[in-house]
Amino acid sequence: MGRDGRDGFVSRRRFIELAAGGLACAAAGLSIFRDSGEAEAAEKLITKVSRPYDAETPVEAFASWITPNDRFFVRSHFGPPPSDRIDPASWRLSVKGLVARELSLSLSDLSRFEEVNVTAVVQCSGNGRAFYRPRAGGVQWRKGAVGNARWTGVQLRDVLAKAGVQAKAKHLHLLGADRPVLPSTPLFHRSIPLEKALHPDTILAYQMNGEPLPLLHGAPLRLIAPGWMADACVKWLTDLTLGETEAPGYYMQTAYRYPARPVQPGEQIKPADLRPVEAMIVKSLITSPHDGGTANGEIVVQGVAWTGEGRIVSVELSADEGRTWSKAKLTGDDVPYAWRTWEHAWRAPRPGSYGLLCRATDDRGHTQPERSPWNPSGFLWNGWDRITVDVTA
Amino acid sequence: MICGCSVGAPSSTATNEPPASANLRAEGLLLSRCAVCHSTDLVTQQRLDRGRWEATIDKMAHWGAEVSKEEAVMLADYLSARYHPDVPDQEPAHEPEHAAEPLRVETPAAAGRPPGETAHGEVVYAHNCQACHGSGAIGGVGPKLSGNPILGDEDRFWETVLHGRGAMPAWEAALNAQEIADVRAWLGSLK
Numbered sequence: 001m002g003r004d005g006r007d008g009f010v011s012r013r014r015f016i017e018l019a020a021g022g023l024a025c026a027a028a029g030l031s032i033f034r035d036s037g038e039a040e041a042a043e044k045l046i047t048k049v050s051r052p053y054d055a056e057t058p059v060e061a062f063a064s065w066i067t068p069n070d071r072f073f074v075r076s077h078f079g080p081p082p083s084d085r086i087d088p089a090s091w092r093l094s095v096k097g098l099v100a101r102e103l104s105l106s107l108s109d110l111s112r113f114e115e116v117n118v119t120a121v122v123q124c125s126g127n128g129r130a131f132y133r134p135r136a137g138g139v140q141w142r143k144g145a146v147g148n149a150r151w152t153g154v155q156l157r158d159v160l161a162k163a164g165v166q167a168k169a170k171h172l173h174l175l176g177a178d179r180p181v182l183p184s185t186p187l188f189h190r191s192i193p194l195e196k197a198l199h200p201d202t203i204l205a206y207q208m209n210g211e212p213l214p215l216l217h218g219a220p221l222r223l224i225a226p227g228w229m230a231d232a233c234v235k236w237l238t239d240l241t242l243g244e245t246e247a248p249g250y251y252m253q254t255a256y257r258y259p260a261r262p263v264q265p266g267e268q269i270k271p272a273d274l275r276p277v278e279a280m281i282v283k284s285l286i287t288s289p290h291d292g293g294t295a296n297g298e299i300v301v302q303g304v305a306w307t308g309e310g311r312i313v314s315v316e317l318s319a320d321e322g323r324t325w326s327k328a329k330l331t332g333d334d335v336p337y338a339w340r341t342w343e344h345a346w347r348a349p350r351p352g353s354y355g356l357l358c359r360a361t362d363d364r365g366h367t368q369p370e371r372s373p374w375n376p377s378g379f380l381w382n383g384w385d386r387i388t389v390d391v392t393a
Numbered sequence: 394m395i396c397g398c399s400v401g402a403p404s405s406t407a408t409n410e411p412p413a414s415a416n417l418r419a420e421g422l423l424l425s426r427c428a429v430c431h432s433t434d435l436v437t438q439q440r441l442d443r444g445r446w447e448a449t450i451d452k453m454a455h456w457g458a459e460v461s462k463e464e465a466v467m468l469a470d471y472l473s474a475r476y477h478p479d480v481p482d483q484e485p486a487h488e489p490e491h492a493a494e495p496l497r498v499e500t501p502a503a504a505g506r507p508p509g510e511t512a513h514g515e516v517v518y519a520h521n522c523q524a525c526h527g528s529g530a531i532g533g534v535g536p537k538l539s540g541n542p543i544l545g546d547e548d549r550f551w552e553t554v555l556h557g558r559g560a561m562p563a564w565e566a567a568l569n570a571q572e573i574a575d576v577r578a579w580l581g582s583l584k
Contacts, residue, residue, distance in 0.1 A: 050432035051560065135440040135478050137449065181430045181524055181534055184457030 044071045048139050052079030053216070056127075056144030062287040062304050065332060065341055066119070067147035069209050074216045075124050075145060077188050077251070081177035081236050088220050093159075093204075097173070097241035100164025107206065107220055113154035118201055120226040120337035121148045121306045122233055125256055125277045128372075128381025134265045136378025143285055143385070148304070148339045151224045152207035157198045160242075165194070169242035172197040174223060176236035190256075191247035192225060192232050196278075201226045201337065204237065226337035227309035229277050229380075231256045252276070258379050265374050279308030282368055283382040284315055284342075284360035289389050296393035298347045301328070303385070305360035306339035315342040318357040322370060322384065328358070348391035357384045419471030425567035426458050429524045436472070440480055443473035459520055506551065507571050509578025517572045518579055521564070530580055535561060539583040550577055 045055035054075050061071040084090075088107055095103040124145035129136050139145075160172070173191045180187070196202055205224045206213055213219045218235025225232040231251075246252050257274035284305035289295050305312045311334060316325035328344035348354055359368040371383045423433050441449065447469050454460045460468065518530070525535035532538070543550050554573050557563035564573070 047434075048438070049435045051428075052431060054435075130482070137439055137441055137445060139435065140438045140482075180456075182457035184455075185430065186456070 045074065046144065048141065052076055054139050056141055057147055059143050059285060059287055060290055061144075062147075062285060063302070065148060065304075065339070066209060067149055069149070069211060069214050069217065072122075072147040072149060072208075072217065073124065073145045075139070075230065076178060076235060078178045078180045078185075080215050080219075081179060085177040085179075085238075086215075086220055086236055091177075091220055091238070093221060093237060093240065095159060095163040095240045095242075097243050098166035098169035099160075099242055100166065103159070103163045105159070110154055110159070110204065110206065110221070113158045115152060116155055116203055117150060117152050118203060118224065118226055118337060119148065119150045119335050120224060121146060121280065121339050122224070122230045123147075123280055123283075123306075125229040125231050125379045126377070128383070129378035131381055131383060132372070132374060132378045134374070136376065138378060146306075148306075149209050151203060151205040152210070153203040153205035153221070153224070155200060156202045156204050156223070157200060159204060159240075160197060163242075165198075165242055168244055170194050171243050171246050173239070173241040173243050173247040174232075174234040174237065175239040175241070176218070176222075176234050177238045178236050186250040188234070188251050189247045189249045190231065190234055190252055191243070192223075192228075192278075194242075196225055196228065196232070199225075227279055227307075229256075229280055231277060246276070255377070256379070257377070259375055262373055263375065269376065277379050280306065281380055281382050282307040282310075282312070282360050282362040282366045284312075284358050284368065285385045286356060286358050286387050289387065291387035292389075293387075294390045294392055296351075296391060298345055299389070299391075300343050301346050301356060301358075302341065302343045303328075303358055304339040304341055305358075307360070307362035307364075307366070309337075310362045310364050311336070312340040312360055313363050315340075315344075315358060315360045317344045317346065318359075318384075319346060319348070319354055321355060322357055325359070351391050351393060353388060353390050355386055355388050357386050359384045415467055416471055419467050421567040422460070422464055422468055423471075424562055425521055425564065426460055426464070427453070428562050429458070437476060439472075439476050440478045441473070441476065442478060443469060446472045446476075457524075505570065506547070507574050509574035509576070509581075510571075511575070511578045511582045513572075514575035514577070514579025514582075517568070518576050521568065521572075522576065525561070530583055538580050541580075544577065544581050547577075 044061075046058055048054045048056060056073045057067060057071050061067065080086075091107065093103075093105045093110070095105070124141060126138050127141045127145035128143065129138055130140040130142045156172075171191045171193055173189065175187065175189050178188060192202075203224050204221055205218075206221050208214065208217055213222060218233075218237070221237045222235040223233050223237060253271075256277045258277050259269050260273050260275045263269055282305070284303055286301060286303045288302040289299060301317060303315070305315045312330065315328040315330065317328055318325045326344060326346075328342040330340055330342050332341040334340060346356070361367040368382050368384055372381045423436060427433060427436060439449075447465075450458075450460060450465050450468055450472075454465065522530075522538075525533055526538050527533035527535075530538040538544070543553065551573065552558075553561065554568070554576075555563060555565045568576075
């Protein structure tokens with residue numbers, strides 16, 4: 001800081017900028033300590049938190065049906081583990097708890113199971129949190145804490161079958177190799193119900209879009225629970241433990257929970273009225289034109305739409321603040337768990353600034369609301385997407 | 394990249410603005426106690442009322458943040474005056490130059506490099522450095538400092554502590570010259 005000051009004087013603003021800059025640089029500088037790819041990622045993503053690195057994808061990158069690895073959103077509570085904890089040579093996946101026999105599997109052990117692929121949307125539960133009013137605490141994600149990738153790995157149920165699941169097991173506890181800076185901070189210890197763990201589409205993934213899982217995305221192994229929010233998709237996996245109850249601790253018992261009934265902002269909610277966040281809900285984004293962009297003539301509005309464990313059946317567009325809606329055309333393939341692309345040709349009646357809105361409906365009859373119901377942690381935002389475009393001619 | 398994160402960014406028109414000296418101390422606490430685990434951009438993007446700031450600071454203290462009761466109040470004063478629900482979203486900062494009064498930052502460089510006191514250095518280390526560099530300076534998230542060649546390069550040591558390096562934050566606002574000298578003396582005493 002002093003090096004930018006003159007004669008020991010630094011303007012308060014400069015002081016503050018420099019102080020913050022030191023921390024922002026910390027993200028890039030992490031590669032000095034461990035080659036995490038954060039510096040490269042920072043150029044292609046919107047940084048939300050410098051350390052541990054959290055970043056969202058600019059919406060225009062969703063023009064590609066598959067979100068490239070280096071543009072895929074990044075979220076973790078503690079950042080990637082030190083390399084020695086996930087060294088492919090010494091890394092093991094431990095399967096234990098209520099099993100017939102405990103397993104300790106290397107990557108080559110895992111490669112003996114049948115390989116499967118699933119293209120699935122992975123989305124942070126807090127995606128869109130910044131749109132809630134009143135504000136919810138946490139990373140202020142806007143639109144891009146979501147992505148669609150092709151995941152390759154093995155069926156979790158095959159691995160669990162090899163260990164032999166005891167009849168009284170009801171939940172699978174998941175723990176990764178990432179650790180907080182301070183030992184007094186709770187671990188990111190999560191669990192999913194056994195039914196989801198045994199679902200044939202739930203996989204232990206070691207590849208993302210045909211490449212070995214990148215460090216920021218959970219190398220060497222992460223869970224992919226298709227249709228569910230990303231807090232189930234634990235990265236840097238090392239421990240699978242079968243238990244009778246949900247995982248203990250803050251990140252399962254307190255965090256990532258959603259009220260089971262409508263609540264008022266500021267209302268005290270009893271823990272018994274909160275449920276774990278699980279499946280995604282219907283949602284869509286306009287990927288083109290860009291928010292704040294200009295256009296003329298006929299515009300082909302394009303976007304993506306997705307839901308949890310169902311299918312998208314329609315996407316609608318409005319250019320008059322939601323008074324009237326026109327059906328968009330669903331394009332591309334209808335792939336379970338992946339997002340669906342759509343487009344709609346639109347011509348502005350006259351030059352001017354227009355708000356364009358979109359909303360999707362899934363096969364369970366759920367349609368995106370104008371605004372999502374408020375909840376204390378700002379989860380599951382799926383309000384209508386909105387962009388503005390200036391039509392010049 | 395967008396890093397729109399300045400510790401003191403969108404100042405509010407709140408009436409109960411704490412005095413400048415308290416602000417400076419709170420900024421120091423943000424860097425030295427909160428930024429041990431996460432960068433301050435996570436803090437400055439929040440818009441919470443005082444009750445929720447207090448609850449957040451309390452949660453962090455339970456999780457291991459070294460914050461005394463008095464420091465927790467100072468942080469709650471500072472954060473709830475700046476980052477309350479009525480403050481607009483942070484735009485990528487274009488704060489006008491005249492927005493803030495110039496403030497004299499007393500740099501340890503100006504205060505020189507006093508001789509260090511080993512015993513006190515151990516205390517300062519435990520409160521400020523140990524979380525990342527480990528008990529006994531054997532390393533952790535940050536590098537091992539015991540026996541580290543940087544201890545033999547006094548300029549580089551001071552430069553690193555004052556201004557940060559890589560993942561390490563700058564400590565200029567949090568530690569005074571005597572404390573830095575004490576930590577260096579204690580590190581040098583480790584075998």
